[in-house]
Amino acid sequence: DAGVTQSPTHLIKTRGQQVTLRCSPKSGHDTVSWYQQALGQGPQFIFQYYEEEERQRGNFPDRFSGHQFPNYSSELNVNALLLGDSALYLCASRPFGDSSYEQYFGPGTRLTVT
Amino acid sequence: AQSVTQPDIHITVSEGASLELRCNYSYGATPYLFWYVQSPGQGLQLLLKYFSGDTLVQGIKGFEAEFKRSQSSFNLRKPSVHWSDAAEYFCAVGRMEYGNKLVFGAGTILRVKS
Numbered sequence: 001d002a003g004v005t006q007s008p009t010h011l012i013k014t015r016g017q018q019v020t021l022r023c024s025p026k027s028g029h030d031t032v033s034w035y036q037q038a039l040g041q042g043p044q045f046i047f048q049y050y051e052e053e054e055r056q057r058g059n060f061p062d063r064f065s066g067h068q069f070p071n072y073s074s075e076l077n078v079n080a081l082l083l084g085d086s087a088l089y090l091c092a093s094r095p096f097g098d099s100s101y102e103q104y105f106g107p108g109t110r111l112t113v114t
Numbered sequence: 115a116q117s118v119t120q121p122d123i124h125i126t127v128s129e130g131a132s133l134e135l136r137c138n139y140s141y142g143a144t145p146y147l148f149w150y151v152q153s154p155g156q157g158l159q160l161l162l163k164y165f166s167g168d169t170l171v172q173g174i175k176g177f178e179a180e181f182k183r184s185q186s187s188f189n190l191r192k193p194s195v196h197w198s199d200a201a202e203y204f205c206a207v208g209r210m211e212y213g214n215k216l217v218f219g220a221g222t223i224l225r226v227k228s
Contacts, residue, residue, distance in 0.1 A: 004157070033215070042118075042204050042218030043158070056215055090157055101146050101165070101208050103216065105158040 002027060004106035006091050012112045013081050021076045021109045025093030031055075032074040033103065034066060037088040049074050050096050078111075086113045116141050118207055120219035127195050128227050135190040135222050137205030145207040147188040148216065149179055153201045161203075164188065175199070200226045 005024045013019050025032050031050045035043035045058035049068035068074045072093075078085055088110050092103040117140045127133050139145060146165050150158040162173025169181040179190045188205060205219040 035216075035218075040220070042206075042220050043216075045215045045217070048215065058215065092158075102148075102160060102163060104160075105150075107155075107157040 004029075004091055004093050004104050006089075006106040006109050008109060009107070010110045010112075012114060014114055015081055015083060017081050018077065018079045019081060019111060021078075021089050021091075021111070022073065023076070023091030023093075023106060024073045025091075026104045029093035029095050029104070030072045031094050031096045032068060032072065033092045033094075034074070034076045035090040035092065036060070037090055037108070038084075039087070043090055046076070081113045083113050086111060116145075116207065116209075116217050118205055118217055118219035120203075120205055120222050122222045123220070124223045124225065126225040126227060129197050130194050133190075133192045133195045133199070133224070135203050135205075135224070137188045137190065137219060139186050139188065139205075139207045141186075141207060141209065143209070144183060145209045147179075147181060148206040148208070149173065149177070149188075149190045150204045150206060150218075151175075151201050152204065152221075158204065161190070195224075195226055197226045197228060200224055 007022045033048040034046040037043040046060050047057040052068045063079045065077045088108040090108045091106045094103045119138045148163045149161040161177045164171050164181045202221045202223050204221045206216040208216045
């Protein structure tokens with residue numbers, strides 16, 4: 001049973017560019033959340049997708065957007081990249097309505113903005 | 115606003131010694147509590163979780179944690195540390211009304227000396 005997978009593993013972009021990160025949830029999971037983990041910090045919640053809609057959003061600007069596909073996979077898009085967007089981006093999945101509130105995390109995508 | 119504090123940025127223990135990592139949270143009510151571990155270049159792995167009931171919870175890899183409502187704490191312990199436990203540890207909290215969102219502490223880096 002494959003866990004949460006993310007691609008690419010690493011990415012280098014230039015300021016002002018746009019980037020798309022991808023996530024496939026664990027089998028049987030239909031809810032996907034994205035987190036940003038800057039160096040030396042804990043992960044910060046960006047947003048959550050369920051039924052192809054954004055259901056909850058953290059304190060991130062509109063430059064951060066996402067999408068969820070019918071197969072439950074998800075994309076995170078970041079426009080007009082800033083140096084401060086350099087971070088590890090983590091995807092997490094869980095079954096919607098699961099009372100355990102446990103989330104399963106992927107290995108992350110390391111984004112470097114130069 | 116909800117917050118999670120991990121007061122120790124780094125902790126160094128000798129192999130075979132006991133370990134306690136501290137976590138304090140600030141919430142209006144008892145939240146759901148989690149401890150995750152992150153090895154270098156890896157995603158987050160759930161060690162244990164607390165929702166209700168027995169305040170001493172057992173997790174994987176020989177870890178346990180104790181919820182103390184009066185102190186708003188959820189400290190992680192292990193009686194005998196192994197070199198493979200060297201990693202970064204994150205405490206996280208969630209609440210049902212916040213949906214999937216987890217709020218993480220800044221993490222504690224554990225170093226194990228032989």
